[in-house]
Amino acid sequence: MPGLRPAYPLRTERLDLRPHRMDDLDDLYAFHSRPEVVRYTPWPVRDREQTRVALEAKLTQDALTEPGQWLVLAIELRETGTVIGEVLLKWASDTDRQGEIGFALHTDYQGKGLAAQAAREVLRLGFEELGLHRICAVLDDRNKPSAQLLERLGMRREAHLIHCVFFKGEWTNEYIYALLEDEWRATTSH
Numbered sequence: 001m002p003g004l005r006p007a008y009p010l011r012t013e014r015l016d017l018r019p020h021r022m023d024d025l026d027d028l029y030a031f032h033s034r035p036e037v038v039r040y041t042p043w044p045v046r047d048r049e050q051t052r053v054a055l056e057a058k059l060t061q062d063a064l065t066e067p068g069q070w071l072v073l074a075i076e077l078r079e080t081g082t083v084i085g086e087v088l089l090k091w092a093s094d095t096d097r098q099g100e101i102g103f104a105l106h107t108d109y110q111g112k113g114l115a116a117q118a119a120r121e122v123l124r125l126g127f128e129e130l131g132l133h134r135i136c137a138v139l140d141d142r143n144k145p146s147a148q149l150l151e152r153l154g155m156r157r158e159a160h161l162i163h164c165v166f167f168k169g170e171w172t173n174e175y176i177y178a179l180l181e182d183e184w185r186a187t188t189s190h
C-alpha cells in the first residue's frame with residue numbers, strides 16, 4: 001500500500017475536512033476543555049496550554065506515509081468556518097490492510113448527523129483511497145452515542161472486552177466494532 005496524501009479540503013454536504021492549523025486553537029479549546037466531550041476519549045480535560053501542545057502535534061498528521069500513523073483532521077462547518085470537532089484514521093497494518101477510526105465533536109454540534117458525515121468520508125478514504133480491507137473502532141461500552149453512530153455507519157459489534165483497560169481511574173469494558181471493504185461497497189453502491 002502506497003499510503004495516503006489526500007487533496008484537501010475533503011467535502012461532505014455541510015463539512016470541510018482538512019489538516020489542523022495553529023489558528024484553530026480557540027475552536028479546539030472550546031471542545032477539548034469540556035468534561036462531557038472527553039469523558040470517553042483517550043485525552044483528559046485540557047486547559048488552553050495543553051490544547052495548544054496537542055494542536056501542535058496534530059499539525060503534521062495530515063498524511064499516512066507508514067503503518068502505525070494516525071491521520072488527524074479538523075472538522076470545519078463550512079457555513080461558519082468553525083472547527084467543530086476532529087476525525088481520525090489510523091493505518092494500523094500494511095500486510096493485513098487494517099485501519100481504525102475515531103471522532104469527537106463539540107457538544108453544541110452533536111445530534112445533527114454531522115459526526116456521521118465526517119466518519120463516512122473517513123471510511124471512504126480508508127477503503128477507497130488507502131485500500132484498507134477492514135476498519136475497526138474501539139470504544140468504552142458506556143459510550144452510547146458512539147456505538148449508535150458506528151451502527152448507523154453499518155459497522156458490526158465484534159467484541160465486548162471486560163476490564164481490558166484501566167481508564168481514567170477505573171477498570172473499563174470496551175466494544176470493538178468493524179466493517180469490511182466488501183460491506184462498505186455494499187452500503188455505498190445503492
Ligand SMILES: CC(C)(COP(=O)(O)OP(=O)(O)OC[C@H]1O[C@@H](n2cnc3c(N)ncnc32)[C@H](O)[C@@H]1OP(=O)(O)O)[C@@H](O)C(=O)NCCC(=O)NCCS
Pocket residue numbers: 036037038040041102103104105106109110111112113114115116117138139140143145146148149152
Ligand atoms: C460520538 C459522537 C461523535 C456522536 O455524535 P452524534 O452527533 O450523536 O452522531 P451523528 O452525527 O451520527 O448524529 C446522530 C444524531 O443526530 C440526529 N440527526 C439530526 N439531524 C440529522 C441528519 N440530518 N442526519 C442524520 N442524523 C441527524 C440523529 O437523529 C441522531 O440523534 P440521536 O442520537 O438523538 O438519535 C459524539 O457523541 C461525541 O463527540 N462524543 C464525545 C467524544 C467521543 O466520545 N468520541 C468517541 C470516542 S470512541
